[in-house]
Amino acid sequence: MHEMSITQSVVEICEGHAAGRKVVEVVLEIGELSGVVPESVEFCFEACTKGTLLEGAKLTIEEVPGRGNCPACHGEFPLQSLFSPCPACGAFGLAIVSGEELRVKELELE
Secondary structure: OHHHHHHHHHHHHHHHHHOOOOEEEEEEEEEOOOOOOHHHHHHHHHHHHOOOOOOOOEEEEEEEOOEEEOOOOOOEEEOOOOOOOOOOOOOOOOEEEEOOOEEEEEEEEO
């Protein structure tokens, strides 16, 4: 489960930015095309925060929907998979507009 190492990295990033202050809430953005399962991150969060500045912090996950852009017809549309064809013209090789995000969006500190 790579979500455990991802969650550990998130904790390290947050601790670095907290500058010794207790973290009350973490807001993460996770794109649907990122390959990260939000429920698994939630599951790992409590274990990864034990004994850190984030222990007891609330985790809020904002899921970012996938969107693609077609280089052939220039349409923009929802995208469920990295390998989907354009729904308008059937072309492949779509540009990802959003949905690959995995970032700490906000930290609330005491």
